[in-house]
Amino acid sequence: MLQSSEYTYGGKSSSPASNPNSYNPVKTVSAPVEQATIGRTLVIKGEISGAEALYIDGRIEGKISMPDNRVTIGRNGSVQANITAREVVVMGKVSGNIECSDRVDIRSEGSVTGDVSTVRISVEDGAVLKGGIQVRSGEHKQQNQAQSQPKSAEASKHAVAEAAKTLAATASA
Numbered sequence: 001m002l003q004s005s006e007y008t009y010g011g012k013s014s015s016p017a018s019n020p021n022s023y024n025p026v027k028t029v030s031a032p033v034e035q036a037t038i039g040r041t042l043v044i045k046g047e048i049s050g051a052e053a054l055y056i057d058g059r060i061e062g063k064i065s066m067p068d069n070r071v072t073i074g075r076n077g078s079v080q081a082n083i084t085a086r087e088v089v090v091m092g093k094v095s096g097n098i099e100c101s102d103r104v105d106i107r108s109e110g111s112v113t114g115d116v117s118t119v120r121i122s123v124e125d126g127a128v129l130k131g132g133i134q135v136r137s138g139e140h141k142q143q144n145q146a147q148s149q150p151k152s153a154e155a156s157k158h159a160v161a162e163a164a165k166t167l168a169a170t171a172s173a
Contacts, residue, residue: 040076048081056092067101075109082114090127097131 035053038044042058049065057074062081064071070087073079077092084099090110098104100118108126117134 038077073110088118 035055036050037055038058038060040057043061044058045061047063047065048054048060051066051068053070053072054064054066055072055074056077056079058076059078060081064079064081064083064085066085068086070089071083071085072089073092073094075091079093080095082096082099083094086100086102087105088098088100088103089105089107090112091107092109093111095113097114098112098116098118100116102118103120103122104116104118105122106112106124106127106129108124110124111128113128113130115132115134116129117136119136119138121133121135123129
């Protein structure tokens with residue numbers, strides 16, 4: 001049982017400094033999760049960029065660039081913009097292309113109209129996705145950067161062929 005520092009025992013006052021067995025919680029410092037929020041009634045027209053996570057529950061028209069962070073479109077969110085981010089979660093409506101370096105997650109109530117390029121993608125039952133999908137491997141991206149110009153042209157032909165196979169598999173499912 002924890003006791004206050006004003007507790008007296010045997011007529012003597014016991015303070016945390018004089019009692020080595022008293023409970024002093026250790027304060028740990030951790031980085032707070034920084035997330036900007038665009039509220040339900042806000043309408044923004046233009047370019048949004050930054051270095052923190054972004055939660056959109058309002059309306060955006062333009063361009064969103066958060067290359068190292070997560071962009072979440074809430075249930076009330078409506079985005080008419082191209083999105084560049086590390087991770088994108090869609091619970092509202094997106095009309096525009098999504099370029100993602102890690103993962104795109106389209107939840108059951110989400111809707112995306114536009115092309116998606118990512119390493120990983122998740123589309124829940126009930127979600128709407130209209131557009132092309134390019135799923136690339138993380139190492140494929142690194143290899144393309146290291147290759148010379150003639151080999152890059154050959155790699156892009158391979159990527160187009162892979163995207164066609166992915167679209168064919170998605171369409172038949």
